Each structure stands twice: as C-alpha cells, then as structure tokens.
Amino acid sequence: MGKNIKITINGEIVEINEGTSILDAARQVGVIIPTLCYHKDLCVAGNCRVCVVEIAGQKRLSPSCATPCEEGMDIFTNSVKVRNSRKHIIELLLSEHNADCTRCYKNGKCELQKLASDFKIMSNDFIPLVPFKNYTIDMFSPSIIKDDSKCIRCQRCVRTCAELQGVNALTVAYKGDKMKITTFFEKAMNDVVCTNCGQCVIHCPTGALVERNYIEEVWAAITDKAKHVIVQTAPAVRVALGEELGFESGTRITGKMVAALKRLGFDAVMDTDFTADLTIMEEGTELLSRLKRALVDHDPGVKLPMATSCSPGWIKYIEHIYPDYLGHLSTCKSPQQMFGALAKTYYAQARNLQPDNIVSVSIMPCTAKKFEANRPEMNDSGYRDVDYVLTTRELAIMIKQAGIDFMKLEDIHFDRLMGESTGAGVIFGATGGVMEAALRTAYELVTGREVPFKDLNILPVRGMEGVREASILIENPLKEWAFLDGVELKCAVAHGLVNAKKVMDSIISGEANYHFIEIMACPGGCLGGGGQPIPTSPEIRAKRAAAIYAEDEGMPIRKSHLNPEVLKIYKDFLIKPLGEKSHLLLHTKYTIRKSF
Amino acid sequence: METNHQLKRADFIFKNENDWEEVLKKNISRSSNELINELISSELKGRGGAGFPTGLKWKLSAEVDSDTKYVICNADEGEPGTFKDREILSLVPFKVLTAMAICGLVVGAKEGYIYLRGEYFFLKPELNKAISEFEQYCKEINLDFTIRIFMGSGAYICGEETALFESMEGKRGEPRNKPPYPALSGYMNKPTVINNVETLAHAYTIFTYGAKRFYDLGVQYSRGTKLFSVSGDTPKPGIYELELGMSLADFVNDFGDGDSKAVQVGGASGFLVPRKRFAETTIGYQGKLVGISLPTGGSMMLFNSSRSMFNVLDNYLEFFREESCGQCTPCRVGCQQLLKGIKAVKSGEKSTQYLDKLLTLAETMQFTAKCGLGQSVANSFSSIVENFREEMIY
Ligand SMILES: Cc1cc2nc3c(=O)[nH]c(=O)nc-3n(C[C@H](O)[C@H](O)[C@H](O)COP(=O)(O)O)c2cc1C
Ligand code: SF4
Ligand code: SF4
Ligand code: SF4
Ligand code: SF4
Ligand code: FES
Numbered sequence: 004m005g006k007n008i009k010i011t012i013n014g015e016i017v018e019i020n021e022g023t024s025i026l027d028a029a030r031q032v033g034v035i036i037p038t039l040c041y042h043k044d045l046c047v048a049g050n051c052r053v054c055v056v057e058i059a060g061q062k063r064l065s066p067s068c069a070t071p072c073e074e075g076m077d078i079f080t081n082s083v084k085v086r087n088s089r090k091h092i093i094e095l096l097l098s099e100h101n102a103d104c105t106r107c108y109k110n111g112k113c114e115l116q117k118l119a120s121d122f123k124i125m126s127n128d129f130i131p132l133v134p135f136k137n138y139t140i141d142m143f144s145p146s147i148i149k150d151d152s153k154c155i156r157c158q159r160c161v162r163t164c165a166e167l168q169g170v171n172a173l174t175v176a177y178k179g180d181k182m183k184i185t186t187f188f189e190k191a192m193n194d195v196v197c198t199n200c201g202q203c204v205i206h207c208p209t210g211a212l213v214e215r216n217y218i219e220e221v222w223a224a225i226t227d228k229a230k231h232v233i234v235q236t237a238p239a240v241r242v243a244l245g246e247e248l249g250f251e252s253g254t255r256i257t258g259k260m261v262a263a264l265k266r267l268g269f270d271a272v273m274d275t276d277f278t279a280d281l282t283i284m285e286e287g288t289e290l291l292s293r294l295k296r297a298l299v300d301h302d303p304g305v306k307l308p309m310a311t312s313c314s315p316g317w318i319k320y321i322e323h324i325y326p327d328y329l330g331h332l333s334t335c336k337s338p339q340q341m342f343g344a345l346a347k348t349y350y351a352q353a354r355n356l357q358p359d360n361i362v363s364v365s366i367m368p369c370t371a372k373k374f375e376a377n378r379p380e381m382n383d384s385g386y387r388d389v390d391y392v393l394t395t396r397e398l399a400i401m402i403k404q405a406g407i408d409f410m411k412l413e414d415i416h417f418d419r420l421m422g423e424s425t426g427a428g429v430i431f432g433a434t435g436g437v438m439e440a441a442l443r444t445a446y447e448l449v450t451g452r453e454v455p456f457k458d459l460n461i462l463p464v465r466g467m468e469g470v471r472e473a474s475i476l477i478e479n480p481l482k483e484w485a486f487l488d489g490v491e492l493k494c495a496v497a498h499g500l501v502n503a504k505k506v507m508d509s510i511i512s513g514e515a516n517y518h519f520i521e522i523m524a525c526p527g528g529c530l531g532g533g534g535q536p537i538p539t540s541p542e543i544r545a546k547r548a549a550a551i552y553a554e555d556e557g558m559p560i561r562k563s564h565l566n567p568e569v570l571k572i573y574k575d576f577l578i579k580p581l582g583e584k585s586h587l588l589l590h591t592k593y594t595i596r597k598s599f
Numbered sequence: 600m601e602t603n604h605q606l607k608r609a610d611f612i613f614k615n616e617n618d619w620e621e622v623l624k625k626n627i628s629r630s631s632n633e634l635i636n637e638l639i640s641s642e643l644k645g646r647g648g649a650g651f652p653t654g655l656k657w658k659l660s661a662e663v664d665s666d667t668k669y670v671i672c673n674a675d676e677g678e679p680g681t682f683k684d685r686e687i688l689s690l691v692p693f694k695v696l697t698a699m700a701i702c703g704l705v706v707g708a709k710e711g712y713i714y715l716r717g718e719y720f721f722l723k724p725e726l727n728k729a730i731s732e733f734e735q736y737c738k739e740i741n742l743d744f745t746i747r748i749f750m751g752s753g754a755y756i757c758g759e760e761t762a763l764f765e766s767m768e769g770k771r772g773e774p775r776n777k778p779p780y781p782a783l784s785g786y787m788n789k790p791t792v793i794n795n796v797e798t799l800a801h802a803y804t805i806f807t808y809g810a811k812r813f814y815d816l817g818v819q820y821s822r823g824t825k826l827f828s829v830s831g832d833t834p835k836p837g838i839y840e841l842e843l844g845m846s847l848a849d850f851v852n853d854f855g856d857g858d859s860k861a862v863q864v865g866g867a868s869g870f871l872v873p874r875k876r877f878a879e880t881t882i883g884y885q886g887k888l889v890g891i892s893l894p895t896g897g898s899m900m901l902f903n904s905s906r907s908m909f910n911v912l913d914n915y916l917e918f919f920r921e922e923s924c925g926q927c928t929p930c931r932v933g934c935q936q937l938l939k940g941i942k943a944v945k946s947g948e949k950s951t952q953y954l955d956k957l958l959t960l961a962e963t964m965q966f967t968a969k970c971g972l973g974q975s976v977a978n979s980f981s982s983i984v985e986n987f988r989e990e991m992i993y
Contacts, residue, residue: 049776050926052967063974064966069776084966091963095932128956130939130949132932156925175771175926178754180935182925 008074013081025056025067025078036080037089037118039096039208040157041068043540044526045166051157053092053118057082064088093118098129100209101138101152108148109210112537115155116209132180143191145377146199146215146370154184154211160203167526169501170320172197184211187599196323196599198500200316200524201370201394201533214370214534217391218401224362224390225268232362233271233350234264235342235421238279239368239432239529240395242550246536246543247399248409253546255554258414263402264366265415271350274417275365276424278338278345279431279440281572282313283563285589286335286437287445288580290519291484299486306330308495308510308517311437313337315375316524316533318593320500325507326595334590338431339365339372340381343388344588345421349576353420358384364391366398368432368532371524383588394534423568426459426554426561433551434498434528435464435471438521442475442494444564449477449484459561465552467527467545469502470495472517498523498531607842609816609824611804612687612694612797618807619693623700624740626806631661631705638802641810642822646896647673647795648760648971650884653802656792659782660706663790668708670699671767671786671793674715675751675758678866679918681898683826683838684796688713688722691800692729698799700737700744701806702792711746712786714763717753755922759970760785760793762924773924774970797826797897818844821883831863831900832856847872847880850899858903861986866898867915868975871908871982908987909945915979916941923972930973933964937980941991951992954984 005021012029019028024047029036039051049069056067059077064085067078079085097119104110138152156175161184164173172195176185186195204212224232241257250256264272290309296302312318312333321328336344342365347358365372369392375381376389393401402409417423427443430436439461446454454461454475463473472495477487495517497506503522509515525532527544530551555561563569577584626634639654660668672695676684687695699711715722730746737744749767751757757766761775764786785791794802801823805813813823821843830836833854841850851859861873864882872880902911916938925931940957943949961977968974984991 047776048926049969050928052928052969055967062966066776066969071778087959088963088967091960092928092967095928095936095960098936099932128953129936130943132935132939155928156931158926175773178756178925179919179921179923180925180931182923182931 008072010072010074010076010078012078019072021074022071025065025070025072025076026054028072029056029067029078029080034080036067037121038068039114039118039155040159042159042162042206044206045159045162048158048162051092051096051155053089055085055088055092056080057085090122090124093122093124094126094129096155097124098127099132099136100155101133101150107153107210108213108216109153113210114208141191142215144193144197144199144215144374146373147192147197147201147204148213148215149192150211150213151183153209155209156182156184157208158184159206159208160184160212163202163206167202167499167501168198168200168524169504170196170198173203196597198316198319198323198524199371199374200500202525204370204533205535205537205539214394214396215373216397216400217373217393218397218404221364221391221393221401224364229360230362231270231356231360232268232364233273233346234269234364234366235273235275235278235339235346236260236264236366237275237339237368237432237529238429238436238551239532239535239547240366240398242432242530242547242554243368243535244395244399247396248402251546252543253550255550256409257554258416259409259412261417262412262415263407263409266407266412267401267405269364271418273342273420273422274424274428275338275342276428276431277421277566277568278341279313279428280425280563280566280569281341281589282335282338282431282437283427283440283444284569284573284580285585286311286333287441287448289333289335290441291445291449292581294490294518295486298490308520309333311521313431313437314371314523314525314529315369316371317500317503317522319371319374319596320503320524321507322594322596323598324504325511326598328507328511329593329595332593334592336589336591337372337375339367339392340375340388340591341589342421343376343381344383345572347384347386347388348588349572350421358386361386362390363388364393365389366393366395368395368529368535369525370394370533372534380591395536396534399536420568423566424558425563425566426556426558427563428566429554429558430551432529433465433548434523435466435496435521436528436551438464438473438494438496438519440563441519443562446475446477447562448564449480449487451481458556460552464494464496464521467541467548469499470497470505472496492519493517494519494521496521498528499526500524607845609840609842611824612800612826612840613690615807616691616693619697619803620736622803622807623697623736623742626701627704627740627742634701634705634806635661637810638805641805641813642820643798643801643805643813644821644884645795646797646801646825648896650896653794653798656782656794657702657705659780660790660792663783665790667710667787667789668706669786669789669791670702670706670708670711671763671791672699672711672713672796672799673758673760673763673793674713674719674796675763676716676719676796677755677758678868678898680830680900681828681866683828683897685719685722686838687796687800687826688719688726692726693733694803695796695799696729696733696746698802698806699746700733700742701802702794702799703744704742706790706792708792709743709745711744712767713746713748714757714767715748715750717751720750723748723750754924756924756970756972759972762970763793764791773926774972776969816842818881818883825897827897827899829854829899829901832859832903832906833901843883845882846878847882848877850882851877851901854899855901856903859901860904860906861902861908863898863900863902863911863979865896865978866900867918868971868978869898870978871911871986873986908983908990909941912941912980912983912991913938916976919972919976927969927973929964930968930976933960933968933973934976936960937976941984944991954988954991958984
C-alpha cells in the first residue's frame with residue numbers, strides 16, 4: 004500500500020500506512036473505539052456514528068471507521084465532545100429500541116447492550132419511541148427469527164446478504180422515522196428468496212436476527228424416559244464450540260464436546276463425520292458414474308460438472324436462482340440428513356430400538372440445516388429423519404444451563420456404529436474439504452494409488468480465496484477405469500454465495516469447463532456457518548480452519564473409504580454405493596422455486 | 600464584514616441568453632487553465648449547498664487523472680417553497696447547458712447529466728428540445744459533449760450530492776461517507792463535478808462578461824448576485840435576484856409587511872433571525888449567521904407577529920423527520936426526539952429544562968450526522984428555541 008504517514012492519536016505519535024482508517028490505526032496502538040455498524044467482513048457503512056472521533060481543527064466529529072488517516076492528523080478518541088456525543092448516540096439508539104434485555108435471546112451477547120453497559124447509560128431522558136412504532140416479529144421461518152423491535156438499523160445484515168451472499172433478501176425500506184430493514188414486499192422470511200444461511204444472524208450485533216432455537220424441545224426429549232435421544236455433531240462444531248465456553252478460537256475440543264453431550268443426557272453421541280465419509284463414498288461413486296456416462300456412453304443427458312449438495316443454503320439458493328441447473332447437483336443428501344435417515348433404520352435395527360421412540364438431534368454450525376430437516380421429503384426412514392437441529396450456539400447454551408464446567412471435562416470418544424470418522428470427514432467443515440476428501444478417495448479408487456500430494460494434503464483446494472480451481476491428471480488407472488486414462492479432472496471450489504454465483508455464471512456461459520465443483524453457502528465453509536459462535540471474522544475463520552486441518556492430520560485414518568464403520572455399513576446394510584438402499588435413504592430430489 | 604447598506608436588485612440570470620452560441624464558441628478556444636482562473640478570480644461560490652468555491656471544485660476535478668469524468672447539474676430543488684432552479688431551467692436553459700459544456704471541457708468530461716426533480720417532469724420535453732439543439736451545435740463546433748436528463752425520485756435527500764449519485768446508480772438514495780469527495784470519486788466512482796443550476800447560470804455570466812464584472816458585485820467573501828425565493832408574510836412573494844451582502848434589515852424594509860418578527864434564512868436547514876438582530880445580520884457566505892450551509896440556498900421566509908414560532912419549528916422538524924434518509928442514528932432518531940421533545944415541553948409532560956437537553960442533542964446531531972441534512976437541523980432548531988423560548992413553553 005501507500006507510503007507511511009505520521010498522525011497523533013490521543014497525543015501519541017503513530018506511524019501508519021496512508022489510507023488506513025482511523026479506527027484501524029487506533030486499534031494498532033491499543034486504542035479501542037466502539038463500533039456498531041462496522042464489521043470486518045463487510046464494506047464500511049458509517050451509519051451508526053458511535054465510532055466518532057475528534058480531529059483537531061474540525062468542528063464536526065468524524066466516523067473513525069470511514070475516515071482515512073491523513074498526514075499530520077491530530078486525533079482524539081476520548082475528548083469531552085466525543086464522549087458526550089457517543090453517549091447521546093447510544094441513548095438515541097436505546098430510545099428507539101425495545102431494550103427488554105432480560106427477556107432477549109441475545110442477552111449477554113449483544114453489542115448494543117455491551118455499549119450501554121460500558122457507557123453506563125443509566126438515564127432515560129429521551130422519550131421512548133418504541134410504543135409509537137409498529138414493530139413486528141417474524142417467526143415464520145424454521146431457521147431465523149426477525150424482531151424489528153431489536154433492530155438498530157446498522158444494515159450489517161443487508162450488507163451481508165448482498166456482499167457475501169449476493170441474495171439480497173434483506174433490504175432497507177422507507178425513510179426517516181419509518182426506515183426499516185425488511186424483505187421483498189415485506190413478506191415473511193420463509194416466503195422470500197432467503198437461503199436460511201444465517202450469515203445475517205452472525206453479523207447482526209443485536210437480537211434483531213437470531214436463530215430459531217429448539218433448546219426446550221430438546222430438553223423435553225432428553226427428559227422423556229420413553230425416548231432414546233441420539234445426537235450427531237457436525238465437523239465444524241468441534242473447532243468452534245470452545246469459543247462460547249472460554250477457549251481461544253481455533254481450539255479443538257472434540258473429546259470435551261462428546262463428554263458434555265453425554266452429561267446433558269443424550270443416549271448416544273455420534274458423529275456427522277461418519278456420514279461425511281459415507282457421502283464421499285456415494286458422491287465419489289456418483290461422480291465416477293457420471294464421468295463414465297459422459298466419456299464412455301456419450302450420454303447427452305449427463306450433467307457435468309457435478310456439484311456438491313451438502314450445504315442446504317447452497318441447495319436453496321440454486322433452487323431459487325438456477326432452477327434449470329438442479330440436474331447438476333449430486334443427488335446425495337447432506338451428511339446430516341443421511342445420518343437422520345440411518346438413525347431411524349440402520350441404528351434402530353442394530354440397537355433393537357423402535358424408530359418412533361428415537362429422537363434424532365443434530366448439532367450444526369448452520370441455520371439452514373434447520374430448514375433442511377423440515378423439508379417435507381426428509382422422512383425416508385418413515386419418520387422425520389432429523390427431529391431437531393441445534394446450532395453450535397444453542398449447544399453452548401445448554402451446556403451452560405446444565406452447569407457443566409466444560410474446561411474440566413475429560414475427553415470421551417464418540418459412541419460406536421456411527422461415531423467413527425476419518426480426517427476426510429473432519430475437513431468437510433472447511434471450504435474445499437469435501438473436494439479434498441472426494442479426491443483422496445476417488446483418485447485412489449480409480450488408480451489404486453494415493454493422491455499425488457504430500458501427506459495427502461491437497462493444498463490447491465485449501466485457503467480462503469473465494470473461488471479456487473484445481474485439476475488432477477489421471478494416469479495409469481486400474482483396468483475398469485481405463486476410460487479415465489489421461490483425463491484431467493477439473494475442479495472448482497467456492498464459498499459464500501457471491502462466489503457460487505461467479506462459478507455458476509462461468510459454467511452457464513461456457514467459459515468454465517469443470518467436472519466437479521464444491522460449493523458452500525457460508526464464507527470459509529461450515530466453519531464460518533450461520534450457526535457458529537459470534538463474532539466471526541476472517542481471522543477467526545482462519546483459526547478454525549487451521550484447527551480443522553490439524554484435526555485431520557492427527558487422525559489415524561484420513562481417507563473416507565477406509566473408515567471401518569463405513570465399510571461395516573456397506574457390508575451389513577447398504578451393500579454398495581448407489582445401491583438400492585442408498586437410493587432410498589441417502590439420496591434425494593430437489594425442488595424448483597421462484598426467483599423472487 | 601462589510602455590508603451593502605441598500606438592497607441592490609440585479610438582473611443577470613434571466614437576461615441575455617440569446618448569445619449562448621457565441622459564448623460557447625469563444626470560451627472553448629481558451630485553455631483550461633485560463634477558464635479555471637477566470638472562475639477562481641470571480642470568487643463564485645456554489646449556490647446549492649455549502650457555498651464551496653466553484654472554480655476550486657472544477658480545478659480539483661480537472662487535476663484528477665481519469666478516462667471518464669462527469670458533469671452533473673443538480674436540479675433536484677427540494678427545499679419547500681423554492682423554485683428558482685425551475686425558473687432558470689425553463690427561462691434560460693441554454694445558459695446552464697453552456698456552462699456544463701465549458702465545465703466538461705475544463706475538467707475533461709464528455710458526459711453531462713441534469714438530475715431533475717421528479718415533480719419537474721413537465722419541464723422535460725422543452726428541456727430535451729433545448730438539449731438536442733445544444734448538442735447539434737456542439738457537433739458543429741467539434742465539441743464532444745452530451746447531456747442527458749435523469750429524473751429524480753422525489754425524495755428531498757436525493758438532492759444531497761452523494762445520495763444523488765447513489766440514486767443515479769439505481770441504488771437507494773443514501774448519502775455516502777466523505778471523503779472521498781465527488782471531485783475524486785462521484786457518479787460511478789468517477790471524478791464528478793456537481794453544481795447547482797444557479798451556480799452554472801452564474802458561471803455563464805462570468806464566462807460572458809468576465810470575472811471582474813461578477814466580482815465587483817456583492818461584498819468580500821460573497822461576490823456576485825443570488826436568487827432569493829421570498830415567501831411567507833410578505834406582500835410580494837416571488838423570486839428576486841439581489842446582490843449579496845445586503846443587511847437583513849434592508850431586506851425586511853423592502854419585503855416585509857411592516858410587522859415582521861423573524862425571517863428564516865435558507866429554508867428549513869437555515870437559521871431563524873429575530874427582529875432584534877435584523878440590523879446586524881448580513882446575507883452572504885461569511886455572515887455570522889449564514890455561512891455554515893445554505894442547502895438549496897436562497898429561501899427567505901418572513902414571519903409576522905401572528906405566527907407561532909412553535910408551529911414553525913414543529914413544521915420544520917416534521918419535514919426533517921420524514922425526509923431524513925434514516926440511515927444514521929443522530930439524524931434518524933434525533934429528529935424524532937426533537938419533535939416529540941418540543942411537543943412534550945409544550946404539553947407540560949417534560950419540564951422546560953428539557954429544552955436544554957434538546958439543544959445539546961441538536962448540537963450532537965450537528966457534530967455527528969452523516970450528511971448536511973442531519974447536520975443542519977440544529978440551525979433552525981437552536982435559533983428558534985434560543986430566540987423564542989417563551990413560545991416553545993406557553
Ligand atoms: C439534504 C440536502 C439536500 C440538498 N438538495 C440540493 C438540491 O436540491 N439542489 C442542489 O443544487 N443542491 C442540494 N444540496 C447540496 C448538494 O449536496 C451540493 O452541495 C450541491 O449540489 C453542490 O453544488 P454547488 O457547489 O453548485 O452549490 C443538498 C444538500 C443536502 C445536504
Ligand atoms: S438486542 Fe441487546 S440491547 Fe436489545 S434487548 Fe436484546 S440484549 Fe438488550
Ligand atoms: S439467511 Fe442468508 S440468505 Fe437469508 S437473509 Fe440472511 S444472509 Fe440473506
Ligand atoms: S437486523 Fe441486525 S444487522 Fe440488520 S440492521 Fe437490524 S440490527 Fe443491524
Ligand atoms: S444525516 Fe440524515 S439524511 Fe443524512 S445520512 Fe444521516 S440519516 Fe440520512
Ligand atoms: S462503526 Fe463507524 S459509523 Fe458505525
């Protein structure tokens with residue numbers, strides 16, 4: 004970047020890169036300026052005005068998030084004028100706000116509440132505006148609750164949905180005192196083009212957008228002696244849950260998490276990683292069969308590239324935006340739904356349980372999975388395959404409610420049958436992980452050799468670049484795969500739906516020519532999911548990703564097709580990938596939806 | 600500051616449009632520098648907003664390196680009771696078009712836009728006709744410059760330059776953060792000169808008669824003439840071109856009904872001047888009262904003793920509460936609080952000291968609001984509450 008300049012912050016001379024915002028410059032020297040509308044993932048809006056600072060010689064204050072440093076600036080972040088103004092602004096926000104903190108889901112986790120507490124806003128001189136407002140609570144979505152009375156109009160959600168997801172489900176409507184955040188035609192969240200990804204939820208500073216929680220329902224099931232409550236945990240949960248319970252981001256707490264779930268009273272604690280490995284078997288086989296149909300049978304009906312289908316936010320997005328391209332989706336259910344279908348069939352049989360006595364709960368980094376579990380077709384077991392989906396945050400709430408001292412827990416291993424995983428299953432939690440896991444298995448199935456990458460780490464598909472491409476040349480395959488000899492398998496990985504759109508548009512225009520694409524709705528993949536601990540930022544996601552890859556490296560088995568429980572389920576139950584039972588339980592169909 | 604102790608009517612704006620072809624031809628043969636220096640030495644200041652020196656504005660934009668630049672004429676004229684820009688565009692449109700083209704030449708822009716207030720749709724056919732004729736002439740003299748009309752959406756805030764750009768880009772009309780300023784990054788994030796209709800009409804005068812003619816009018820810091828929209832309790836409402844630097848007392852002598860108790864200078868965003876301060880108040884850019892900002896400047900509203908200043912303020916606040924774009928906290932919530940606040944004091948729900956809290960709130964809005972709208976609410980609020988405190992209470 005530009006040249007270095009000198010500025011003064013609270014009397015201290017600071018050397019800083021030209022163009023740095025005052026906010027960042029201050030942070031670099033340990034001066035914290037409060038913010039509300041600012042978020043590292045988003046473009047700067049500068050609308051809340053709590054971050055204002057005084058610049059010597061200027062009558063007006065400047066928003067530090069939106070003001071670049073200039074040579075010689077003499078900045079005060081805590082002058083009388085700044086303090087008074089900041090207090091006024093917080094008071095104003097509170098006067099327009101239904102500050103019912105003790106009954107608010109965000110109580111204790113709210114940026115507005117924290118500011119009010121830091122600044123000790125004890126008075127309520129201003130006239131409460133809430134009674135004059137026509138606030139509504141939208142509870143129609145199975146994933147997200149939107150409560151306008153808790154909204155401070157920072158537009159973080161609007162920017163998130165537009166900039167990270169390109170969905171634009173949320174928008175600003177009206178002006179002046181009536182200005183609010185709403186949807187197309189002010190319809191309910193379940194009735195608009197919304198992917199339920201929950202990115203708006205993790206970017207919202209207040210209780211205006213929160214996940215729909217099912218904590219009480221799960222407690223009720225656990226308490227019901229007649230019910231056998233089984234829980235699965237997604238790969239990304241284990242590298243993030245710790246953040247809610249006092250650990251640094253990027254701390255792996257898998258064993259403690261299992262121990263906590265046991266203490267909560269779940270009858271069996273199992274691992275979505277198991278069905279992630281299973282997904283690789285099914286999806287890998289599906290890919291190879293599509294390639295065969297294309298290259299050997301020259302079947303014009305075969306759809307390539309094949310796209311992954313484990314991110315329900317992505318599924319809903321493509322159903323709305325590219326309904327003509329649903330044939331490109333792998334027919335595999337997400338690991339969560341595979342697990343659900345097996346829980347009430349395979350597991351029930353093996354444990355001799357009545358499926359209708361089983362309550363199947365999943366712990367997910369994701370709010371879209373709540374919607375997914377509610378899709379009408381997700382009952383292939385004959386029952387609701389997954390009964391309740393809790394986010395990482397909801398699990399942390401239950402752990403706290405139960406009085407579990409998480410730090411002191413001893414590690415425990417998942418229960419058997421559907422609790423074994425490999426490193427390949429674990430990396431499903433990071434963008435590029437499904438691709439990497441699939442390549443590790445598919446390449447080996449086809450050639451009989453390991454993927455030609457050091458220590459199985461397929462680095463080109465890792466990282467946080469929005470769209471990444473990789474290709475892998477297939478040479479000397481086994482006899483039955485001879486048709487793949489010399490084929491360069493072209494892959495792309497995208498995370499965040501704006502990037503999904505880029506990949507889709509390049510496929511549609513014919514510009515790109517992939518065989519296999521992995522798409523995750525959330526930035527960073529599931530580790531940055533809408534159900535993960537708040538806050539999120541590029542740094543936090545990078546730490547979680549590092550933890551995921553460390554978990555992978557630490558696993559004795561790192562390839563899905565070697566997971567002993569996967570081998571067992573094929574032997575005892577499913578018989579073979581894409582077999583009859585698989586089709587019934589593990590594969591699904593998609594729904595064409597409106598684009599408005 | 601010096602004061603003109605008599606009111607001087609002037610007649611530049613609405614006269615002599617016929618020679619625009621000559622004016623254009625004569626000026627395009629001059630160098631960019633020459634033109635800018637002419638404008639700078641006239642000391643013309645923007646007539647639509649904060650009174651920024653027009654020559655400097657053009658110069659800043661000219662100095663930026665960019666393939667694409669724009670010239671925009673701000674004809675959003677949203678201030679209630681003001682219609683001077685409409686008069687200019689219907690009576691002397693070629694002056695505005697000519698000044699835009701000269702500006703384009705100076706800064707290196709080939710495209711001009713007129714952002715026309717939605718309610719002025721009826722002007723569009725005539726204006727388009729003028730534009731065709733104008734563009735035809737440009738072709739004849741080998742000047743590469745086109746002008747298009749963009750119809751505004753009807754929101755007052757879209758007159759604010761950066762909200763105007765957003766609106767032209769198809770987005771919601773919300774002001775942007777500054778910096779960057781339009782000269783560097785405006786419409787489509789390209790260097791953009793945006794000027795008020797009247798500013799451009801004055802530029803035409805300067806390019807016609809030379810800077811000195813303009814400079815010799817008015818007083819120090821406030822050169823030239825200005826159109827005023829006179830309304831309220833006056834026997835002769837209308838638009839008047841007056842030399843800057845007049846004293847408000849002289850103005851009231853001429854335009855008042857003999858019973859004027861206050862004048863609101865600069866519309867809802869301006870200041871209220873009570874009778875006792877007429878004599879000491881000078882109308883110009885560096886005047887003690889006028890000079891911070893005069894959005895769509897030139898509105899002069901007279902009030903006689905039958906008027907309730909509470910109602911006047913109530914109306915202004917109502918206007919701001921509705922016309923605020925609503926994005927920034929101090930303005931969105933502040934306007935609601937000021938409005939509810941004065942009502943609560945009036946009805947006795949809040950004590951009279953609450954007015955002092957509201958005055959500090961208005962000050963916070965001035966310091967922290969994102970754009971000129973929220974920043975200038977304090978102008979009318981504080982000047983009315985401070986001067987007519989009694990009327991706020993009883
Ligand atoms: C709320 C608000 C409304 C405005 N409306 C107008 C308008 O209608 N017309 C206008 O010329 N300038 C308006 N302005 C000022 C513009 O932002 C800008 O300063 C002006 O167009 C610059 O032109 P000038 O330098 O020729 O005055 C408005 C400013 C604010 C803050
Ligand atoms: S959103 Fe925050 S401030 Fe508002 S009620 Fe909830 S916890 Fe309190
Ligand atoms: S859940 Fe996702 S798609 Fe829906 S509004 Fe929020 S960010 Fe947008
Ligand atoms: S819903 Fe949340 S993120 Fe969106 S504007 Fe309101 S407070 Fe901000
Ligand atoms: S000051 Fe008012 S009009 Fe201007 S940006 Fe803020 S809310 Fe919008
Ligand atoms: S954080 Fe800077 S204006 Fe909101």
